[in-house]
Amino acid sequence: MINLKKLNISEAPWKIAFSASFLSFIGLVALSSISYQSPSIVQNPFYKQLFFLILAFSGFFITSLMPKYLIHKYAYVIYSLGIILVILPFFGVAHAGTYRWLNIGLPFNFQPSEFAKIFSVLALARYLSDNTINIQYFKSIIVPILIALIPALIVLNQPDLGTALVMVSVIFPMLYWSGARPFYLFLLVAPVFSILTAFNVIAFSIWALIIASVIFYANTKIIFGAGYFFGNIFFGLLSRPIWDTLNPYQQNRVLTFIYPEKDPLGAAYQIIQSKTAIGSGGLFGKGWGEGTQTHLKFLPVQESDFILSVIGEELGFIAIVVILITFGYLISSVIRNSFLSKDKFSSLSLIGLGSILLAHVFVNTAMTVGLIPVKGLPLPFISAGGTFLVTSYLMIGLIMRFSINYSD
Amino acid sequence: MLKSDNLVSNRQFFIARSFAWIMLLVLGLRYFQIQIVEHEIYRLKSNTNRIRKVNKNAPRGLILDRDGEILVDNYPVYVLTAIPGEMKDKGSQFKLIADYIESDSSIIHSSYKKYYRGRFIPTRLAKDMNFLQLGNLEENKLNLEGVYYDQIPERFFPNGVRAPHLFGYVKEIDRSIRKNLKNKDAYELGDLVGWSGLEKQYETFLMGQRGTSFYEVNASGREVGAAAELDNTRPIPGNNIRTTIDLQLQLFCENLMNDKRGVILVGDPLSGGVLAATSAPDYSPDFFTGLITESNWKNISTNPDKPLLNRYIQGTYIPGSIVKMITQAALLEQDNFDKNNKHHCPGFYQFGDRIFGCWFTDGHGDLNLVEAISVSCDVYFYKTVTQLNLKNLYDTFNQFGFGSKTNIDIPNEASGLVPDKGYMSKRYGKYGWSRGVLLNLAIGQGELLVTPIQILNYINLLSTKGRSPNSHFVFVDNLPQNVKPELSSEIWNNIHDGLRSAIVSRNGTGKKSDPKFNDFLVYGKTGTAENPHGENHAWFVGWADYNKEKYSIVILLENAGSGGAVAAPMAKKVFEKIIENSGFASR
Numbered sequence: 001m002i003n004l005k006k007l008n009i010s011e012a013p014w015k016i017a018f019s020a021s022f023l024s025f026i027g028l029v030a031l032s033s034i035s036y037q038s039p040s041i042v043q044n045p046f047y048k049q050l051f052f053l054i055l056a057f058s059g060f061f062i063t064s065l066m067p068k069y070l071i072h073k074y075a076y077v078i079y080s081l082g083i084i085l086v087i088l089p090f091f092g093v094a095h096a097g098t099y100r101w102l103n104i105g106l107p108f109n110f111q112p113s114e115f116a117k118i119f120s121v122l123a124l125a126r127y128l129s130d131n132t133i134n135i136q137y138f139k140s141i142i143v144p145i146l147i148a149l150i151p152a153l154i155v156l157n158q159p160d161l162g163t164a165l166v167m168v169s170v171i172f173p174m175l176y177w178s179g180a181r182p183f184y185l186f187l188l189v190a191p192v193f194s195i196l197t198a199f200n201v202i203a204f205s206i207w208a209l210i211i212a213s214v215i216f217y218a219n220t221k222i223i224f225g226a227g228y229f230f231g232n233i234f235f236g237l238l239s240r241p242i243w244d245t246l247n248p249y250q251q252n253r254v255l256t257f258i259y260p261e262k263d264p265l266g267a268a269y270q271i272i273q274s275k276t277a278i279g280s281g282g283l284f285g286k287g288w289g290e291g292t293q294t295h296l297k298f299l300p301v302q303e304s305d306f307i308l309s310v311i312g313e314e315l316g317f318i319a320i321v322v323i324l325i326t327f328g329y330l331i332s333s334v335i336r337n338s339f340l341s342k343d344k345f346s347s348l349s350l351i352g353l354g355s356i357l358l359a360h361v362f363v364n365t366a367m368t369v370g371l372i373p374v375k376g377l378p379l380p381f382i383s384a385g386g387t388f389l390v391t392s393y394l395m396i397g398l399i400m401r402f403s404i405n406y407s408d
Numbered sequence: 409m410l411k412s413d414n415l416v417s418n419r420q421f422f423i424a425r426s427f428a429w430i431m432l433l434v435l436g437l438r439y440f441q442i443q444i445v446e447h448e449i450y451r452l453k454s455n456t457n458r459i460r461k462v463n464k465n466a467p468r469g470l471i472l473d474r475d476g477e478i479l480v481d482n483y484p485v486y487v488l489t490a491i492p493g494e495m496k497d498k499g500s501q502f503k504l505i506a507d508y509i510e511s512d513s514s515i516i517h518s519s520y521k522k523y524y525r526g527r528f529i530p531t532r533l534a535k536d537m538n539f540l541q542l543g544n545l546e547e548n549k550l551n552l553e554g555v556y557y558d559q560i561p562e563r564f565f566p567n568g569v570r571a572p573h574l575f576g577y578v579k580e581i582d583r584s585i586r587k588n589l590k591n592k593d594a595y596e597l598g599d600l601v602g603w604s605g606l607e608k609q610y611e612t613f614l615m616g617q618r619g620t621s622f623y624e625v626n627a628s629g630r631e632v633g634a635a636a637e638l639d640n641t642r643p644i645p646g647n648n649i650r651t652t653i654d655l656q657l658q659l660f661c662e663n664l665m666n667d668k669r670g671v672i673l674v675g676d677p678l679s680g681g682v683l684a685a686t687s688a689p690d691y692s693p694d695f696f697t698g699l700i701t702e703s704n705w706k707n708i709s710t711n712p713d714k715p716l717l718n719r720y721i722q723g724t725y726i727p728g729s730i731v732k733m734i735t736q737a738a739l740l741e742q743d744n745f746d747k748n749n750k751h752h753c754p755g756f757y758q759f760g761d762r763i764f765g766c767w768f769t770d771g772h773g774d775l776n777l778v779e780a781i782s783v784s785c786d787v788y789f790y791k792t793v794t795q796l797n798l799k800n801l802y803d804t805f806n807q808f809g810f811g812s813k814t815n816i817d818i819p820n821e822a823s824g825l826v827p828d829k830g831y832m833s834k835r836y837g838k839y840g841w842s843r844g845v846l847l848n849l850a851i852g853q854g855e856l857l858v859t860p861i862q863i864l865n866y867i868n869l870l871s872t873k874g875r876s877p878n879s880h881f882v883f884v885d886n887l888p889q890n891v892k893p894e895l896s897s898e899i900w901n902n903i904h905d906g907l908r909s910a911i912v913s914r915n916g917t918g919k920k921s922d923p924k925f926n927d928f929l930v931y932g933k934t935g936t937a938e939n940p941h942g943e944n945h946a947w948f949v950g951w952a953d954y955n956k957e958k959y960s961i962v963i964l965l966e967n968a969g970s971g972g973a974v975a976a977p978m979a980k981k982v983f984e985k986i987i988e989n990s991g992f993a994s995r
Contacts, residue, residue: 173424176420176424177416177420177424179416275442275450276450276453276454277454278439278442278443278450279442279443279446279447279449279450279451279453279454280447280450280451280453280454281443282443282444282447282451283443283444283447312439312443316443317439317440317443317444320436320439320443321436321439324432324435324436324439325432327432328428328429328432331428331432332425332428332429335421335424335425335428336421336425338416339416339420339421341415343415344415347415347416351424354428358428358431361432361435362431362432362435365435366435366438369435369438369439369442371434371435371438
């Protein structure tokens with residue numbers, strides 16, 4: 001039962017919802033600029049986005065009114081449902097060689113992995129908020145890692161590296177928030193870096209030094225410390241010969257998976273065009289509808305993944321700063337509410353949801369200016385894209401719900 | 409608020425918050441670097457140096473004859489294109505172009521309208537530019553901002569072989585075509601796709617892979633060189649396909665059919681490969697290349713002789729006597745049938761109150777089965793067919809592939825029609841038809857409809873005693889396997905005897921097809937199919953055994969009269985040509 005007396009609407013952080021709507025408005029402005037030559041209403045990104053915004057707002061109201069105890073009670077059920085959802089596309093038809101979308105008989109497709117992200121966060125929050133576990137022990141972080149890893153591995157096979165990375169990345173802030181020792185988190189990531197740095201002697205040496213000093217500062221048992229250190233070195237040394245046994249085409253496939261820029265027809269071309277678009281925008285931009293790069297159709301996914309290139313070119317650095325500050329305000333409000341939250345489940349859910357948003361913002365924004373390899377992650381609230389837009393507002397709804405402190 | 413109220417420490421809160429803001433700050437600095445510090449570089453890049461991506465269409469694979477002679481080739485043609493968004497004043501520029509290439513600006517304008525796909529996509533203005541025209545344009549390049557020319561490969565036919573129905577044609581992909589393509593991702597607007605014939609059937613082999621080049625272009629749209637940051641990919645040409653067609657024989661048959669209406673098919677029964685295939689009248693194979701004017705299209709599509717129709721796979725004809733061997737086989741499969749028993753032909757046959765005439769109204773006298781085939785007596789079959797029922801005959805037709813598609817490797821094949829009881833009842837009412845239907849079917853008249861390619865398969869099966877592979881036009885590894893008749897060797901021999909007798913006996917109807925050459929043994933059957941729409945259709949079908957090789961032939965001449973008189977002599981000419989070029993099926 002929802003006790004309406006205790007559910008104080010005025011306590012709700014409306015500023016978060018307004019920030020999100022403001023970002024969507026900027027997105028609509030950019031979309032209307034690139035929509036003018038679309039042949040039909042159905043294909044027109046602007047109208048499509050308006051339609052999905054209506055859906056998104058309804059989703060927002062539903063999740064923001066959902067009783068917290070129900071979310072807590074069914075967190076694992078929803079999580080299992082999410083896993084089934086991300087497996088389903090494998091039984092369907094491949095779209096452009098991937099199994100990310102479900103055809104649900106509507107004129108658009110549905111991407112279940114977007115929902116699975118939220119479900120992972122809720123399941124993790126439920127597990128970590130359980131008072132019976134003692135997070136100070138290393139073994140108690142194994143289960144949460146599995147919770148995050150299972151859907152991520154399925155999504156990785158779709159294949160969708162970007163979404164999988166987001167799913168895994170929430171584990172670190174959530175573990176940190178629930179009091180896990182940062183040293184353990186370091187132990188988790190270290191082998192990945194050992195493998196990656198192994199291909200460069202200098203990088204590998206520096207990395208070995210970092211491991212050694214962290215282990216030294218952590219004051220662990222000498223046997224464990226030494227074992228972990230040499231284990232990592234061994235990992236690193238092994239990765240090179242294993243890599244060499246792969247066929248060149250297999251190596252290439254891995255490389256283009258991690259660095260799509262290696263494929264000059266696809267991503268490298270996009271990045272050059274995206275940077276040219278943004279750079280030529282300057283401080284104030286070329287003006288709405290005046291973006292020459294954008295309108296040359298050089299960017300294939302300008303309405304979704306590369307919407308910032310359109311904004312950067314037409315509305316300039318000013319607009320980018322406004323967008324980044326709005327995101328910063330939104331995310332730091334989420335962190336603040338999480339900090340102020342009276343119950344652990346809400347607090348962890350908030351930090352997890354905030355992390356998803358931050359991961360998306362960072363990956364998308366950094367990708368459009370060539371800071372990191374191209375990953376197909378859209379920008380929350382701004383990019384055109386059905387499922388993700390709806391998911392973003394579902395998250396805002398949940399954030400509103402978890403931010404209201406009341407006692408059941 | 410008390411600190412103890414909170415689940416996380418101030419320190420954790422501070423670190424998390426700082427982490428988020430630092431990430432956003434890094435992003436902001438990167439945008440500052442690109443948009444403010446390096447703005448000038450990118451502004452220049454955007455205003456004066458654009459990278460243009462140009463698709464290079466891959467040349468389609470060639471179509472070869474059985475010896476590797478080129479039947480369908482590619483030929484580079486120059487096209488004039490314009491990027492609409494870069495043109496200053498279309499009207500005056502079109503006029504200038506028209507002057508330089510001595511054309512009319514309205515023609516250029518209509519081409520522009522037809523090919524326009526977007527403001528920054530090259531749009532075709534004119535095609536088949538010669539070097540003089542290109543030279544003129546190049547000299548006046550300064551007045552022609554946004555105008556370019558490009559080379560595209562186009563189909564041409566170097567050896568004079570027409571065969572438009574066999575080769576088919578390619579079509580440029582526009583929006584509506586692309587929407588309906590199966591693997592639409594492999595194509596872009598303006599690409600070519602096989603639209604009929606072999607071009608369509610073997611599209612995946614022939615299409616090749618598009619290449620992409622990147623150019624830096626300056627403000628006036630001139631290419632200033634390759635884009636250094638990006639690698640070009642070369643187009644990969646499509647695979648060639650080797651057909652079973654024999655160039656010389658194909659040319660010979662096409663000449664034979666000049667001014668006629670009908671079909672010649674020559675096949676190799678041992679492999680199933682088709683050596684020559686003509687459907688006359690036809691049209692020039694480059695008819696569909698480039699723009700077709702409306703009047704040309706109207707002329708060809710309303711022509712009463714139907715040149716667009718591929719007669720050998722889409723034309724359905726009444727076969728007449730050429731299917732009597734089906735009746736022969738069905739009869740021989742009856743236990744109580746005596747093939748040596750003679751029946752009398754007085755020139756007609758009375759069935760109930762109806763009179764069925766023999767084509768030879770004087771009557772053939774007494775004859776057995778082989779003699780009946782030899783002189784193509786109708787009455788013999790009227791009399792004997794009473795031992796059969798419609799189902800027996802229907803099944804035998806089916807075993808030889810009639811009534812269903814032959815799975816020949818060019819698209820849009822017709823399946824013809826073999827009437828069964830259900831069909832007849834539906835058409836004429838439950839009792840509206842009688843055993844008279846059986847009499848008609850026995851001599852290949854009535855409702856029965858066949859395509860010439862079905863007849864070729866049927867002849868191939870007869871000549872190889874049921875072992876011939878499917879007819880096909882391209883050498884492939886896995887031919888589709890259709891149903892095949894299984895008859896005893898006694899029945900096969902009887903059929904061969906009848907068909908040989910039709911050529912060599914004194915009254916044989918196919919006599920005129922025999923080139924009378926040593927070791928060249930012709931087997932054949934003529935047909936004169938009554939036809940409700942005019943003069944009879946003339947058929948000659950058969951094969952020749954020659955040096956362990958076999959050559960099957962199907963000739964159909966529409967409204968030309970009697971098979972023995974007009975089709976058989978034409979078969980003789982084809983046989984003589986085969987003897988002249990002896991021995992190609994083995995190659």
